[in-house]
Every structure is written in structure tokens, then in C-alpha cells.
Amino acid sequence: MGTQMLSQKATYASYLMFKMAEKYYGLDPAKAYVRLVREVDENEARDKAITVCLKSKGQHFGRLPKERKDGWMEIEIGEFFNVEGDAGEVEICLIEIKDLHWKSGLIVEGMELRPKETRWCIA
Template identity: 95%
Template sequence: MDYFFTSDDLSPTSPGDACRSSPISRRFKSAAESDTIWERFLPSDYEQIILRSVSPVVSATKKDLYFRLCNSPILLDGGNLSFSLEKETGKKCYMIPARELIIIWGDTPRYWTWTSHPNSRFLEVAELRDVCWLDIKGKMGTQMLSQKTTYASYLVFKMAEKYYGLDAAKAYVRLVREVDENEARDKAIIVCLKSKGQHFGRLPKERKDGWMEIEIGEFFNDEGDAGEVEMCLIEIKDLHWKSGLIVEGMELRPKETR
């Protein structure tokens, strides 16, 4: 027997629930794939975000658009930001490219070089030539992120074929209005940039896109009115020379609960 369902019957569900419910009946499938349902799963400001894309974002339906944004990040603001959606929830994810990060000595060719990389979504990545003072920061306004969401921040990177001095570093994430920088540094965690060898901190993981990532901290974005969130990777106490870190950017995405 084919029951009658409307899109309103599905309004409380998640994108995953809507997909799993489609096979129940033809009418349920029609409701589950309607533009009305899938527009509810998209961010309320998705149209304004898409207008900032460097290339056209074309989709036949709102469901197609949803999965387009989940599976293929788009570049915004002339390529100075990357945007995507978290597939299970539709919450916003952003990656800040290396060029938009605050990298101490980043404009000094003796210490850092800027180059293209075939696997990067951005035009440039930063490659560490030789520094003893490693300090990389990224900032973003919390109003840009999904509300009532715990976000994790990740450094997205690779190691050059030849590298040294990059065993570990300190990392922290802070809401600028709420946590003093010195306090955040005192509570910074240890992260390992190498996946092999001796470890005494958080380890990096390989991403589906071929880059490595290391989680550098998390925070709860309540109403999106907490000002800026600052993310930092730093090693300024053990002043040995370091080389071979290739930075694509810093990513903010909802914290995995599983």
C-alpha cells in the first residue's frame, strides 16, 4: 500500500534520513527529493555564498546542489577561501588558504617560498625553507560558521621530500574575545607533524584529497556572535632550524562525534 507523504512530513529529518527514506514508496521518494526539503538542509545564506564563487555553481535541483557542495568545495572571494558542506548535517566548512594565514617571515624568500602545487585547490601553497621561529595563525569570524556547533580546526599540510626539525609543535584554538593569547599558549597542546617515529602528541592523518591534517583544537560556536576565532601552530621555544613543511591552509569543520 502506498501511503501519502508530503515534504512537511520530512521536515525534521537530516539529509541522511531523507536519502535513506526515499526507497519506502514512490510518493515518499518524491517528497524526500523535493526542492522544498533540500532547501531546508542548505544554509540559510547559501545563495549569497554561491554568488561569491569564482566559477558558476549550476545544479538542476536543490538536492543536486547540496551534494555538489558536499563533494566538491567551491572557491570564494577570488580564490581566497574555500567553502563546502558537511554531508551528514549540511553545516558549513571553510578552508583558509596559506596566503590568507599570518605566517611569521612568510614574505621573506629566505625563510618561506610560495609555489603552486598540483594537488592543491588553491593557486599557491607556502613551503618552509628554513626558520627557527615557526608561527602560523589563521582567523575567521564566528558569524560565518554554523551556530550551535562544535568546530574543530585542522592544519592541512604535506612534508617535502627533504625535511628536518619538524617532529612536533604546539597548537591552540581560541575565541579572541574570551581567551587571552598568553592563556591560550600556556594551555596549548602538542601536535606531531610526522606520522612515523617517536610520538608524544596528537598525530596527523591522511585526507581523501592526499594531504595530511592535524587537529589543532576545537571550540563551540554558539550564536555566531563571539567575534573571531584564532587558530595557531607555533614552535618558538625550541629554536632549532626547521625546513620542509608545505602548508595548504587551515580548515574549520564540524567536530566528528563518532
């Protein structure tokens, strides 16, 4: 998605909306990140990726999903600040490449970018 479509001088959070099939394999835990393509190198973003656990049950360490009212799960992937709206593309990634085995059972509804609440301070 291009940042010119977003409000300027605003912080955005990125979310993955998903469900897990009854039988899933190889997806937990995973790494996730959001980056402005022109401003953050892909290797740097991968190095700073957060750990996410797509199933809220289990003994994994990392960010956990929350259930939405519509039955889908959502998990925050990261955030970025859109300065002037001309930073190019936003890339949102969910990756698991440490354990090289099959993965199955992830049902993706979509990704969302939402403005984070801004608090104004007048001095």
C-alpha cells in the first residue's frame, strides 16, 4: 500500500486478521514486522521483527492475538509514523523461516492499517 493514501503526520498500527484451521502445523511462533520500504532495509526489519503466537493457547512467548466480535482473530504486527505521506510503500510481513518444515492451516481474512490514537499536549 502506498503511504500517500494515509493521513500525514500520523502513527499507524498494522494488524493481521486471521483464523486457524482445526488442524494447523508449523506456524507458531512466527516473526512479524511492518516497514516503510524506502526508509527501512528488509534485513534490518527482519532483525527487529517481533515474535507473534497465532494460537493464544500454548507456552510460546510473544505477542498474542485477540478475538474480534466477528469471530476472526487479530494480532498487531507493528507500527510506523507517516511523516509527509510520500514514503513509498508499506510492507507488512509474517514469516517463519527458522524451522524449515511444512506450514498449514492459516486462513487470512486480510491486513488492516489503523491510525493510533493521538494525544495532544499544549504547553
